[in-house]
Amino acid sequence: MRITTLLRKLIGIQSLIVLRVWIHGGALHAEVKPAWRKPRCSGCGARKRSGPVATEKRQWRHLDVCGVALYLRYDLRRVYCSSCGTIVEAVPWATDPRGRFTDEFDELAAFLAQRCDKTSVHRLMRVAWRTVGRCISRMVKRLRPPNPLEGLEAIGVDEVSYRKHHHYLTLVTNHANHRVVWGKKGRNAKTLGAFFDELGAEGRAEIAFVTADLSAAYMKAIREAVPHAELIFDRFHVQQLVGAAVDETRREEWRRLRGTPDGKAMKKSRWALLKNPVNLTEAESAKLAAVQGDNRRLYRAYLLKEQFRDILDRRQHNVVRRLLRRWLGWAARSRLPAFVKVARTIRRHLDGIVAYVRWRFTNSPHEGMNNKVRLVTRRAYGFHAAEAVLAMIELCCTGLAVAPPLKVLS
Ligand SMILES: [Zn+2]
Incomplete structure (x- = not known):
């Protein structure tokens, strides 16, 4: 031969x-x-x-x-x-x-990038990691289904940072299969508006539910493009706001009491205050008990946070609305500036928060997709262009099947 x-x-x-x-x-x-x-x-x-x-x-x-x-x-x-x-x-x-690069080279690079860490891919393929990014972009373009935006009814809108928190992408997830269906650089109303433009009038008419965080930019785009859809505020984003209010109260108390024995007792109380009580370690539980005894303001903040979570765990939306109203009154009178502020925000978005209880759609990190996107994005550090990061997300979070280019001699 x-x-x-x-x-x-x-x-x-x-x-x-x-x-x-x-x-x-x-x-x-x-x-x-x-x-x-x-x-x-x-x-x-x-x-x-x-x-x-x-x-x-x-x-x-x-x-x-x-x-x-x-x-x-x-x-x-x-x-x-x-x-x-x-x-x-x-x-x-x-x-x-x-x-x-040939198509088969791109295929192998994409197959490995879907499964292995950065260093393994770049050592095995003997190309720079950034080059792998370009292979992935080409591969994803070839594999992309013709109409990824077809038949969307319930979607989640989220932002994710890339390149060490200086740059943002907007991602749209299909709640039916928890897959990312669209992404673009940026996180303002125009960014999300581009998604609704691509969706077309027919696609927009089919959208019934949109979950999002409390970002005014996203809200504006959603209200303009799909006014008929139920806007649902993501439970975990709302809870994060309340958690941040506890943290702010803690810092404020710390400044007030610094140098006193009460201030000393507050040390290392952060996680005890922020964590879900069932996840507390013994030491954290003891810390929390100490806060309860020593600092009533901080403990009040803690109770407000816990009560808020309990309310959202409930199933009947009418009950939740009533309880939230009561909670808002309590927070407004709490004399904790951080809670007075967060109560105002929650009051403005009450309908969308109650809608969560009714429909239970959420961009929840416990669904796994958010965590996966964040992991993938972290692996994509080193890809400078937003397009390459998006291609990596598309490769790993949209269910694309990549086969390794193996064959048998004939
Ligand atoms: Zn031609």
């Missing part, structure tokens, strides 16, 4: 011919060409009768052979197409002929 025949079989891509093989710089290089004679347009796939306008030398990294890097080389022809203009020809080994 000739070496070119063997390599063609190993590469195993239909309509690819190997002309020549050589070793250079520790890697294997193969001169290849498409099996078809007439160039095809990479835009529309049409065969071109006219000859090439020009050529450009190109090289694509392919899967390793026995652990040795393999590069495919070919002079890409530029052709004139009546519908696409002057364009490079299509090649059987790369959907994006101007990318520097």
Whole structure:
């Protein structure tokens, strides 16, 4: 068997011919060409009768052979197409002929990125992590279902930070399957507005429930685009606000009592105050008991937080509305500035908070998706472009099936 025949079989891509093989710089290089004679347009796939306008030398990294890097080389022809203009020809080994990697290389990089940590992928593939990001973007583009926004009824809107908390993405999740269906850089009304634009009038009419945090920007976009939908404030975002009010009260008390024995007793009380009581350690329970004895203001804040959570655990929305009203009165009279403020916010958003009890849709971190998105986003540090981070989220959180490019010789 000739070496070119063997390599063609190993590469195993239909309509690819190997002309020549050589070793250079520790890697294997193969001169290849498409099996078809007439160039095809990479835009529309049409065969071109006219000859090439020009050529450009190109090289694509392919899967390793026995652990040795393999590069495919070919002079890409530029052709004139009546519908696409002057364009490079299509090649059987790369959907994006101007990318520097073959489709199978992208496939393997995406398969690994879906499952392994950053270091393993970049060591095994021998490319920079940022390059892996570009492989993923191409792969996701190829695998994306034609209408990911079809049939949405209940959606969750959330923001997630990337690149160490300086940049934000807006993500839309389908509550029916907990999958991310859309994402874009930014977190203002315009960002979310772009989603509703893409959804189209018909898609917007089908949206019945939207869960979101209390961000005014998102609310504005939701109210404008789907005024008929039930707006539900995410329970955990609302509880976070109340938790933050406890923390603010604690800091305030700490400033007031610093240097006194009461101040000393407050030390390390933070988690005891913020955690769900069933999760408290023995030491934290003791701390909490001490706060109860020593600092009535802080303990009042704690009780307000706990009562708020208990109310939201209830099932009847009418009861919850009544209890929340009572809670709001208590918070407003608590003489704790942080709670007076949070009560005002909650009063303004009462309908959307009660709606949670009625419909029980939530962007809950306990559903797993939020945590997964955050983990994936953290792994995507090092991808600078928002597009690459979004592609990583799409790869890992939308249920895309990526198969490793394995084959059997024939
Ligand atoms: Zn064309």
